[in-house]
Ligand SMILES: NC(=O)C1=CN([C@@H]2O[C@H](COP(=O)(O)OP(=O)(O)OC[C@H]3O[C@@H](n4cnc5c(N)ncnc54)[C@H](O)[C@@H]3O)[C@@H](O)[C@H]2O)[C@@H](O)CC1
Ligand SMILES: Nc1ncnc2c1ncn2[C@@H]1O[C@H](COP(=O)(O)OP(=O)(O)O)[C@@H](O)[C@H]1O
């Protein structure tokens with residue numbers, strides 16, 4: 001099975017100049033769910049990435065311990081107490097994109113909320129599942145059959161994919177990944193972003209595999225995946241739920257990292273977010 005390499009061409013195609021006649025409602029309503037008391041940074045980095053990548057409206061359902069830091073770091077984002085379940089589920093209904101998982105943890109409440117999310121996400125919504133959400137699904141794979149969302153994007157690193165798919169890291173090649181995706185998602189409305197130093201993207205609809213040409217080892221820093229998840233959510237909300245939007249997000253995340261790596265030994269995830277507006281402007285004009 002062939003693997004197609006992708007680079008900046010996809011970002012140039014997806015990211016277009018914004019029309020004057022537009023408002024925040026046109027660029028995606030996002031709900032980000034995650035950030036336990038101990039892992040608040042993960043959902044804050046995802047929120048910062050989403051806002052910096054052009055999301056129209058970003059809400060964050062997280063532990064109240066993170067409220068002050070979230071507002072100090074990303075005042076553009078709206079806060080909701082993750083424990084107020086009825087309010088979170090009500091807010092969920094009004095979203096274009098829901099990202100669940102960064103720093104969520106694996107508490108019984110996290111599993112309860114993820115279960116409701118799988119049940120309630122509608123066919124007009126996109127769902128991005130990352131980090132703890134993937135580990136919870138590895139424990140309860142039956143939840144996947146509840147999902148009615150239009151588009152599901154899974155963003156595991158290799159260890160998370162091993163837990164969810166049962167495929168050991170050295171064996172995570174194209175054919176086996178597609179076999180598991182078919183089993184987990186009979187409707188095949190899923191895109192797998194399998195993260196590593198050579199991130200691959202698997203589109204289950206077309207059964208095609210793509211290889212990200214950009215990226216560097218300076219990006220091997222905690223929070224870099226949380227940042228990617230926020231960028232993917234923002235691109236889905238703003239450019240529509242498509243494979244191209246996901247590929248463009250994966251490319252931009254790595255390309256921003258490569259620009260920073262030119263004169264820095266390491267790349268901080270928050271610097272990648274800060275680079276996004278400039279990078280998107282450049283691609284939109286090319
Ligand atoms: N500042 C924060 O609050 C952060 C919180 N985080 C959260 O911490 C929780 C646990 O996530 P982790 O990913 O740390 O834990 P995991 O236990 O899922 O995976 C991490 C381990 O997997 C192994 N591994 C093998 N191949 C890998 C690959 N290609 N990429 C990455 N790891 C690979 C590594 O040994 C690594 O230590 C998640 O909820 C996550 O969102 C992390 O995102 C880091 C930052
Ligand atoms: N050596 C590397 N080369 C290129 N990209 C890397 C490298 N190491 C990590 N990355 C990227 O950083 C991100 C790490 O994601 P993840 O492990 O989920 O981080 P976290 O959960 O800490 O936010 C992925 O997008 C991955 O492709």
Ligand SMILES: [Mg+2]
Nearest residue numbers: 131157225226
């Ligand atoms: Mg991660």
